[in-house]
Amino acid sequence: MAAWVDLGSICPASASLLGNRQQTLTDQAHQRPDHPISRDVSNTMSKNKKSSSLTDAVALWKELSDEIDKSQKVSTSNNVLDALEYVLKYQATSKEARQFSDKYMKSIVDAILDHQVARGEKKTNQIIAAILRTAVDIARTDLTGNADEGNCNILDALASIFNKEKKYYGESESSGNPGVRVDMIRRFSHSNLKGFHHLATRLARVTSQFPNLLQLHLLLLASIDATFVVSLDEPAQRISRAAMDHLIGLDDLTKYPTREISLVRHDLQRLCKKLSLSTPQIMSDFNQFWRNLTLKLIKSESQEHKLFGLEEIEFLIDSCRLPEAYIVKGAGGKFVNGRYEISPSVITNGCVSAQTITYERTSDCGKKLRLQPCLMTEPGKSHCDVWFFLSSTLGVDYYFHETNPNEQDKPPLRGWDCCTEGQNPPPTLDKSSNTIPLKDEKGNLEKQLINWAVENDVYGILLGGCIDKSHLRASASLRNFLSKMNTPNLTGEQLLLSNSLSRGASVLESILLCLQASDPQ
Numbered sequence: 001m002a003a004w005v006d007l008g009s010i011c012p013a014s015a016s017l018l019g020n021r022q023q024t025l026t027d028q029a030h031q032r033p034d035h036p037i038s039r040d041v042s043n044t045m046s047k048n049k050k051s052s053s054l055t056d057a058v059a060l061w062k063e064l065s066d067e068i069d070k071s072q073k074v075s076t077s078n079n080v081l082d083a084l085e086y087v088l089k090y091q092a093t094s095k096e097a098r099q100f101s102d103k104y105m106k107s108i109v110d111a112i113l114d115h116q117v118a119r120g121e122k123k124t125n126q127i128i129a130a131i132l133r134t135a136v137d138i139a140r141t142d143l144t145g146n147a148d149e150g151n152c153n154i155l156d157a158l159a160s161i162f163n164k165e166k167k168y169y170g171e172s173e174s175s176g177n178p179g180v181r182v183d184m185i186r187r188f189s190h191s192n193l194k195g196f197h198h199l200a201t202r203l204a205r206v207t208s209q210f211p212n213l214l215q216l217h218l219l220l221l222a223s224i225d226a227t228f229v230v231s232l233d234e235p236a237q238r239i240s241r242a243a244m245d246h247l248i249g250l251d252d253l254t255k256y257p258t259r260e261i262s263l264v265r266h267d268l269q270r271l272c273k274k275l276s277l278s279t280p281q282i283m284s285d286f287n288q289f290w291r292n293l294t295l296k297l298i299k300s301e302s303q304e305h306k307l308f309g310l311e312e313i314e315f316l317i318d319s320c321r322l323p324e325a326y327i328v329k330g331a332g333g334k335f336v337n338g339r340y341e342i343s344p345s346v347i348t349n350g351c352v353s354a355q356t357i358t359y360e361r362t363s364d365c366g367k368k369l370r371l372q373p374c375l376m377t378e379p380g381k382s383h384c385d386v387w388f389f390l391s392s393t394l395g396v397d398y399y400f401h402e403t404n405p406n407e408q409d410k411p412p413l414r415g416w417d418c419c420t421e422g423q424n425p426p427p428t429l430d431k432s433s434n435t436i437p438l439k440d441e442k443g444n445l446e447k448q449l450i451n452w453a454v455e456n457d458v459y460g461i462l463l464g465g466c467i468d469k470s471h472l473r474a475s476a477s478l479r480n481f482l483s484k485m486n487t488p489n490l491t492g493e494q495l496l497l498s499n500s501l502s503r504g505a506s507v508l509e510s511i512l513l514c515l516q517a518s519d520p521q
Helices: 015-021 054-071 077-090 095-113 122-145 153-161 178-189 195-205 213-229 233-249 258-275 281-298 303-319 445-455 458-464 469-483 492-503 505-518
Strands: 321-323 325-329 338-342 359-362 368-377 385-392 397-402 428-431 435-437
Touching (some): 077 122, 095 153, 122 153, 122 195, 153 178, 195 213, 195 233, 213 233, 258 303, 281 445, 303 445, 303 469, 435 445, 445 458, 445 469
Antiparallel strands (some): 321 435, 338 359, 359 368, 368 385
16 A cells, blocks of 8 residues: 655555556566677676776777777777776876766767666676766766866766666666666765765856756756655755756747757756755745746747747646545445545645645545545656555555656546556546635745736737737636636736726637637647
8 A cells, every 4th residue: 555645755656556567577588789788798897907097098098989989889898987987087187088078978878778688687787887887976076076167068978877768777677777777866966976966066157058958857857856865955956946047047948949948847846846845935936937937938939939838828827726626436436436625734824835735535434535646666666756546544545546747736637547445447537617726935826927927918918929729728718817816816907907808808719719610620
């Protein structure tokens, strides 16, 4: 069973929870001849360095760089490990060491991690782990030694090491080596290395060069996982603030694909939500950043970025409130079905103020039930996820949902599965149309959003743009949001705008309906 915990804690996913979804550990006892580290494994790390002079190191770097340039492969693992160990030894004093690591370390890391290796190939895996550990140590030393130079090549290699999508890591212990990635995060976080502290300092200082958004995405994901693996709140806060400042400070967002902006925004939201358990102010900072980023997007000259900004407006509206209830239906365990009301314990002054949201009901047979998120570490996975559960208050799990990391704020409506104690079929959910506002350290998020919309004439920007279906849909969402706000809480200017929007609603909605009716999809 899954223990109910606050999102600041971790609960393991047990075999009884996963049932037949739990995979059996299988190690394929065969050697992959195409893996760059598989050659001469028995000799690797046993090479006696009779001499460790800088001259020998430069000769090895030259030999390996020529080989990589010529074949685009990393074929001799003993040379790879020795070369990186030389870099670690000489990078503070040798220009050649820094040049080799800047140019080739990412290629080496990618060559290793872009192949699968069975867990039974112990010698190969030992060598890979040693190479990755050395690369992590090189990155940490580079961050402390060149913090003012803004060189992002080493960060690119570090991002690859932390990339959980790499084939070598796989998705679980049965199909890969995800624990190695966790080990690298732990090593980078270690008190002796303080890698994330130095990364935060580097990101805060860089002006001429900053990691590209895909690199930043991978570094943020590693920071998220590090907050669970080790106590890392302070450097993670500085990393998140540096990333937010960087995005808002960009003169031209159109240089960056909207998909990459979206990834980083979602990463920052997840990271700040986790950090807000100890530092609530960080979530207020994120909410302000999100509104400012959206404003830049909808003012963009790029149609793609403007449309992305329109989508963000709808997400902003949705993120500032919660349904007051969910209706569970269709579950094989009939007593689970019914209306789950948001717990009064998470409501303060008419707003939801807690980070962990619980919905509750008492069944006809007297069982007290919960609909609630739980932070999970599934054995064999290299990161933490939030799953939702339908469970009794005694801790018996009936149904669960492996939730998409970017959709963890609210219970999912479809895609539920049975726990061991749950009866098929699993349920579906409907949400109440009535909502309750969320709050952060600055207060009611609905009020903050309406102030932002009025002060920046967001509605006027939307209607003044190219009138297409996306503009009208976002405009209608904003109009509905503004007009449905509780008018006694509005200022005179807000009330005037709300009344004006209500009078124009029928015209706007009729245009939107016509466009939707003509859509071939």
